[in-house]
Amino acid sequence: MTVNETFEQLVLEADLNSPAPEVEPARQAWFLARAREIVQRRSQAAGRKLTCRVETFGCQMNARDSEKIIGILRSAGFEEAASEDADFLVYNTCTVRDNADQRVFGRLGRAGHLKKNREGMKIAVCGCMVQEKTNVEKIQKSYRFVDLIFGTHNLYRFPEYLSACLESEGMVIEIWDRADRIVEALPTARKYPFKSGTNITFGCNNFCSYCIVPYVRGRERSRQPVEILRECERLAADGVVEIMLLGQNVNSYGKDLDISCTFADLLTEVCKIEGIRRVRFMTPHPKDLSDDVIRAVRDNEKIARHIHLPLQSGSDRILKRMNRRYTKEQYIDLALKIRREIPDVSITTDIIVGFPGENDDDIDDTIDVVRRVGFDNAFTFIYSKRAGTPAAKMPDQVPEAEKNRMFNRVLAAVQETAHGRADRLTGRIMEALAEEVNVKDSRYITARLSNNMLVHVPGDPSMIGKMLQVRLDECRGFYFFGTVVGE
Ligand code: SAH
Ligand code: SF4
Ligand code: F3S
Secondary structure (H helix, E strand, O other): OOHHHHHHHHHHOOOOOOOOOOOOOOHHHHHHHHHHHHHHHHHHOOOOOEEEEEOOOHHHHHHHHOOOOHHHHOOOOOEEEEOOOOEEEEEEOOOOOHHHHHHHHHHHHHHHHHOOOOOOOOEEEEEEHHHHHHHHHHOOOOHOOOOOOOOOHHHHHHHHHHHHHOOOOEEEEEOOOOOOOOOOOEEOOOOOEEEEEEOEEEOOOOOOOOOOHHHHHHEEOOOOOHHHHHHHHHHHOOOOOOEEEEOOOOOHHOOOOOOOHHHHHHHHHHHHOOOOOOEEEEOOHHHHOOOHHHHHHOOOOOOOEEEEEEEOOHHHHHHHOOOOOOOOHHHHHHHHHHHHOOOOOOOOOOEEEOOOOOOOHHHHHHHHHHHHHHHEEEEEEEEOOOOOOHHHOOOOOOOOHHHHHHHHHHHHHHHHHHHHHHHHOOEEEEEEEEEEEEOOOEEEEEEEEOOOEEEHHHHEEHHHHEEEEEEEEEOOOEEEEEEEEOO
């Protein structure tokens, strides 16, 4: 767990006999101290440690938020449980597509049953889904056993909600329409000791016409470079070797700050931190991926040879209606420039199929881009109508069966091009970060190459977190089997 010493000091100094301070982060420190007292009392009464569990849906941004939530719960005295059968259960939700919503409701239903058999159990729902009123109303009506609902903009107040929820019966609900500030310094618990995400921006200003993110995450806000660098330094001192810089559109980093710091500047600065061996970023928007970022990646060995460049569609007509603000040819030019400038780079993408008005001619264009760029991997999604977005109101929604048929066409093209891409690296020796014991065969360790591909090597858990030199012996489509030849 990364403990921010200044914040921990505030928690230790909190005077619970006086009212909670109004200023942040002292206020949250006060509530954390109070939550600690309650948790301690209950643990003593129960004769065991209280447990917590955070279930995460959605993107890397949500995964990072979950680390903050777990950090606070652990700091309050909870121990992490291996399943959802825990004393404090949190669902950190995503609403980017309808099936994400449905998954959460399904799981929530099951959690209600768990609660019946566990006295004092508390269930919280947070994240993007509850930024939408209709979802909150549905929880209030049909999932009345939920104890706490809080949104994306006020996550930093979790200590306050936690203590309110532990002290009261009934549902605590606090959702804000927009963020009032960025509060630094709260504790986080990393999922992996050796790698971490770091937020550089929150929110999004792009309003792609299909996308709910700007509505549930608000306008774009950049963190101060000094805060980001300080966090990365702290992470490095704590054993982190790989950092992923996170934002919905990392290229626009810094545009809202009063000092001049571009995304390329930030990348270069993060690379200078001792102990950091690899830097990734997610996600650049093709409309503003500038040459200075390409140069920064090219010239800086530490930056991963991987660019995730969401295409969404290859049809100019659809791109325009999606409000993506680039054309098919502009995208292809950019992708090919990246390939030219950065040897061995892998380019991956996201594609949406079945956007309103889309037909087989548009799909032909998308497939043409897939073939000309030769993506190393692509996530293909069936368009999902999100209430409140401009695309939801477009009259020419595509029938489900059509969407599925077009989806299969794109998927086949993606699989065909991606399949051969990895093979070109067979026989090479490359650096790979050992991440975990192979899930299927514990005699192997799974490691990640700079280009984001996986390689499985014979080994043991002592290797986890180390940067290894690996020979890529055998390509199995999207991944490799290899041998460690050095550290
Ligand atoms: N900010 C990132 C992506 C965020 S959402 C970007 O601009 O690329 C992740 C992916 O979900 C998107 O790239 C898109 O492909 C997909 N997505 C977003 N809204 C969707 C919708 N309504 N239906 C289907 N897929 C969607
Ligand atoms: Fe959504 Fe577009 Fe913003 Fe990405 S850039 S989060 S797809 S609105
Ligand atoms: Fe989902 Fe929210 Fe991320 S909607 S994709 S978790 S920003």
